[in-house]
Amino acid sequence: MTALKQFQRLEAQGSWRAAPDGPARDVIVSLGDATLVLSDPATDQPLSHWSLPAVVQINDARIPAIYAPGPESTDETVTIDDPLMIQAIARVRGAVASHRSHTGRLRNSLAVLGILGVLGILTLWLPDALVAHAARIAPPAQARDMGIAILADLERDAGAVCTRASGQAVLDHLAPILLTPEAVIRVLPEPLGGARRLPGDIYVIGNDLLRASPGPEVAAAHLVAARLAVEEAGLRAAAMEHAGLLASLRLMTLGHLPQSAMSGFGTALLSRPAPRPQDTALLAALAERQIPAEPYARSLDPTGQSVRALIDGDPLANTSTARPLLNDEQWLALQQICAG
Template identity: 60%
Template structure:
């Protein structure tokens, strides 16, 4: 917008003051396409760059012409007495004034396109932002209700939750040690190849793991691994993304989800590979609970070949092992799906 179509580069001498109290300094003033550059005449080193649209003249009609990079803060000035340079700068000022008075079709088109771009961004960004907000503010009771809704959907494929009281009592007793006081573990008869984390601190364990293991250590390891693999907030967010924007808005305003909001989500989780944590995180987490990593590793690979680093990093190797459960407790847990 310089209005200097016949010039590729225009230069003239000038007298520059960096501040009102500074000594005047001889400079070369160069007009580019969008900037006014002040350079040291001995080294061609740029001393200052001014934006042409912002340049203002402090003494219209008088010579030498005095310019400043900003009319609102005219501390820095340059004096120019070259008529061609003055005319070039004045031409820019006239072009800018004309452009401001008559924005024209181009500015209107740009404004409309910018508005459309903002609208498109809102359409794309806003729904997910609201869903993420709903997931972040959901209290524990709401998150647990979402978890149970997912579990209900899982029951279509994995079978109804095993509810034998003696086995559930064992789970309720051992869960705080493994996952914290607010966690809850449920067992389903169908195979899960381990454990899954659901919203609200709800964990699901497949009975196939209990039936195939010589002790509770493998199942305990899978529960800990599930807690490390994904955070509660993330699994809640995944669930609400499945439920959609309107269901998430209802959760925020009424505190409940529509009855069928989680339809298909639990079965989709079962159809995907279980999330696995970074193997490097496992030994420390198991050590905090006095748990060996080997039963967990061998439950996934009986040979141990693919998980040898995890076996070798066993924090309990060489340490005296205490039974997690008594024989009676382990038997009750294995029979949680019986009857």
């Protein structure tokens, strides 16, 4: 049953009742060595152990699935809605039952077939599923670690992060105004072809957006565009796909990625144009933040031909009512963030 150990660290959330009239309790459901372990998420203390060959689903293969420890022990139940865990329970339970239910030559033949089947699943289905699962369940702290690792990889191509304190203080002031309260903005000395959003609400721009612009509006609009163009879930999925199966398993079991997991991701990121959001969504977001759209549009295409919709739809065109994002002192400090 060696192949079954591939599933031992698979976890999902569930709702457990010790008795039919008992209260529902949140638990972590883990696949163990031919067992299903229900643990307290707060203390990691096991609350119940079930034998996988005896486990039965008592709601006719519907989702969320409701399981009991056995056909004669249906007072205790656990409800699971994670598709990966449901499939894994069915497959592992079947493999365990097949392994134990036969003797002699027939048992050995079926065990070989079961192992080959599980290996086939591992080859064709499980790797992609585990990678996607790792990306989906990664908490904010692990997502931020992904982003930091990608930023470190970007530094190999675009130079070390600019760290002048006065300029970074301005970025820290702008981040919650332009993006989210948890966002962080970093500047690299080399051009990045626009702003780039990384997992964990990390945003990166090149110093060219500061040095070659008359004001902070261009960089600000690029940052807003980066936030709208890519969702956090997509960023995590792309990062974990790059990291691969072994790194995904390490993230789920140990809570962190190998140091080399994001190697090359930054180079691949810069080889593609920065994604752009829909013009209507960007114009609405810029209007909400009182940022003109035309400077951003001209930074993409100085002729304006390919960005005419942004220029014509600029809500702040021909107006002087917008309050400045930064005062002169703040803008000067931001422009000098890479100066020493």
